[in-house]
Amino acid sequence: MMPVTFAQETPSVSFETLAAVAEQVRGTTKKLEKMALLAGYFATLGDNDLALAARYIAGQVFPRHDVRVLQVGGAAIVQTLVTLSGLTREEIAPLSVRLGELGEVARAILPGHLPETSVLTLAAVEMALESLAVTPGTKAKTNLLTDLIRRATLMEATYLVKLVSGDLRIGLKQGLVEDALARGFHRPLAAVSHAAMLLGDLGEVAVLARAGTLDRAALRLFHPLGAMLATPAATPEEALANLPEGWALVEDKFDGIRAQVHRDGDRLAIYSRTLDDITHRFPELHAPLRALPGPFVLDGEIIGEREGRVLPFTQFQQRLGRKTVTDEIVRDIPAVLVAFDLLYQGGDLLFARPLTERRTLLAALLQQDISLLNEGEGKGGAAFLAGKGTGERGNPVRLSRAQHVTAPDEIETLFVAARARGNEGLMVKLPHSAYTPGRRGAEWRKVKRALASLDVVVTAVEWGHGKRRHVLSDYTFAVRASASDPALLNIGKAYSGLTDAEIAELTQWFLAHTRQDFGRVRTVDPAIVLEVTFDAVQESKRHKSGYALRFPRILRVRDDKPLDEIDTLASVRALTAR
Ligand code: AMP
Secondary structure: OOOOOOOOOOOOOEEHHHHHHHHHHHHHOHHHHHHHHHHHHHHHOOHHHHHHHHHHHHOOOOOOOOOOOOOOHHHHHHHHHHHHHHEEEEEEHHHHHHHHHHHHHHHHHHOOOOOOOOEEEEEHHHHHHHHHHHHHOOHHHHOOOOOOOOOOOOOHHHHHHHHHHOHHHHHHHHOHHHHHHHHOOOOHHHHHHHHHHHOOOHHHHHHHHHHHHHOOOOOOOOOOOOOOOEEEEHHHHHOOOOOOOOOEEEEEEEOOOEEEEEEEOOOOEOOOOOOEEEEOOOOOHHHHHHOOOOEEEEEEEEEEOOOOOOOOOOHHHHHHHHOOOOOOHHHOOOOOEEEEEEEEEEEEOOOOOHHHHHHHHHHHHHHHHHHHHHOOOOOOOOHHHHHHOOOOOOOEEEEEEEEOOOOOOHHHHHHHHHHHOOOEEEEEOOOOOOOOOOOEEEEEEEEEEEEEEEEEEEEEEEEOOOOOOOOOEEEEEEOOOOOOOOOOEEEEEEEOOOOHHHHHHHHHHHHEEEEEEEEOOEOOHHHOOOEEOOOEEEEEEOOOOEEOOOOOOOOOOOOOOOOOHHEHHHHHHHHOOO
């Protein structure tokens, strides 16, 4: 499809109106009212402004498919506020804790420092944000941001800071904006959402919705789509609950990074789950992917694999962390793409086709053997990963193997086998399911098991963010040095797992047992024992213990456990070996 050309000659309107509408939307919790406000506002705008407003009101600076990012951090925003208000960083810090976000800080400290009348148009804001994205360096970005905010009214400054921070916090995400477009322009919501998914740009969708041409939206190669996500299943029974066909396809869950490959003619691109272009990071995948007949879009996971063995994610991560991908890195930590879905091929959008059919097409594209689909237990290692069909051995682009499963005990067996192969767990997929980009549904379920849990003690606490800004909700925790040495060594930080009531109660306790108050962070008496779980234990210089937990979550408060019975460094070390 050709890009939409905008038929607007009317001059761009003031950014202040958008800020005022956002403020009204923020003022009501009623969904219908929010949407009526938006629909009324959208109706007043020319095409260019409509596209910008639809994106900005959803908190998106650029279209989702766009690889540009602002890269303006909190430090740059705070410096801007310092320059414009004349306050110091130290004076601003407690305000930011109290108000929870910098947009509200701007509103509180900038009165009297900004013009009364608006001169900023939506188009002027767009230009400024584009320059911010392409300007390198914090200092230069800060100067540009300061110049922009200096020209804004107080209301505009408030919302510009929110937008630059990445969230307007007005209770309006992409879904509601889609809904508002559907209602406002009298189009079916499904058509709006479908166009938004294909185009990855709410702005363009808004213009098509108004014109009644949503059916012109088509998938565009080299515009990455959101990845389909999975719902966690805690047990094998849960993983196989509600199977419409009575069986599921089960694959290993590979512990690497999600990759969406677009290929057409000479062009090849690999996108990450965050829709960033990561093509250059995996040079060894280029030739095998170029060898496949395009055009196509496929979905998979890139993992590290050496001599037929899957590398632990922690090792693969060393490669991801490097700026330049040297020959040495490619040799030491070779990448493999395990493909598990085909979204588009030769002009056909395949989302709505059943998974089994998409997999058959994928196998044909890769010229790899789909007969593996219904085979029994694999022997492990590379053979399982690579399958046994023609052409895949030694090929870094492979079809993921899937099995036909009906009973929970099969899940148990496969899970153990997947772990033994070095994979993270299992993915359970409904055989007739469609591909739903960017959505987490029950069609895909993931079975991961936490390695173990550790009993730790809270040593420091931090004020939360957003809804949790008035409570101490982020906890740094430690283990004991050894059974005989009571020294406490920090090992991680967690902020999820407890109920609001538990957090409120703990907040009171921590306030009464603070040792040192550093503003955002307080050290506290080490007495609250938590049981935490995590995905992995890694060696790390970040904490005193020399280890860090990957994705720690709090399971419960262990009121029953005294401080001298918490886990020791030795038990942490034992877990790294697993
Ligand atoms: P999680 O990151 O825990 O939410 O799990 C979902 C992620 O698992 C996906 O985004 C993929 O990156 C990854 N994954 C690994 N293996 C598979 C597979 N066989 N099918 C689908 N996703 C997979």
